[in-house]
Amino acid sequence: MPRSSMTAIGIWRKIIFYFVLITIWELAYRLGVGYLKAWQPDGFPSPIKIMRVFLTLIQDHTLGSAVLTSVIRLAFGFGISLVLGFFLALILLRYKSLQENLSPLLLGLQALPNVTWVPMAIFWFGLGESTILFVVVIGSTFAITLAVESGIKNVKSIYLKAAQTMGSKGLKTYRNVVFPAALPEIIGGLKQGWAFAWRGLIAGEMLTQVNGLGEILVAGRERADINQIIAIMVVIIILGLTVNKLVFERLEANIRYRWGLD
Known part of the structure; x- marks a missing residue:
């Protein structure tokens, strides 16, 4: 069967699966609220109501503005994390x-939930952009540092010996041998750092209530609107999966192709 046909079948299977899942969810809502009276209408989310909230947020431009603001913050903070993470890793090496x-200290700091940095950031920077940026950066830098350090440190010695035998030295060895060999583990660390940055961003926006996806989550909580809360959670998931698909999966595919793993 052609690859394109297999891809189309896989896509349709996913569509059908999620359609059935959402249908069961809506039926559970209607059964629990309308017949069994197991929960209150505002205590259990409904897919149809979530879609209505989602469309309302799009129509009044609230969602578009929040997504753009959050993504710009995230990209800027993650960019800083990349620079700091690589720099710290090279210093450690x-x-x-x-x-x-x-290294043990960085591992311990990486284990801290991002939200624990928010009170300190508010104390230092107040309620504003600097606080959110700090939380994003501090939450992802250590994961990147440890991944780069581990990836380079664990490059097989046979690669280095082969490079030395062929006359490669210094930066040339790092550029042509060490760094390419460490890339798979480094990419894994970047994915983890990206996930930590996402969490830090949302936590910072929720607690500082600065415009963004986190602020809309807080607004839903204050209005006791569980459908708005779930709608924004879905948006966050979709954005995360999109970045993973367009950036990290492509990087991993290119690395596997270049190293002949596919």
């Missing part, structure tokens, strides 16, 4: 004493 002492 250069100085073994720092690596031995700081």
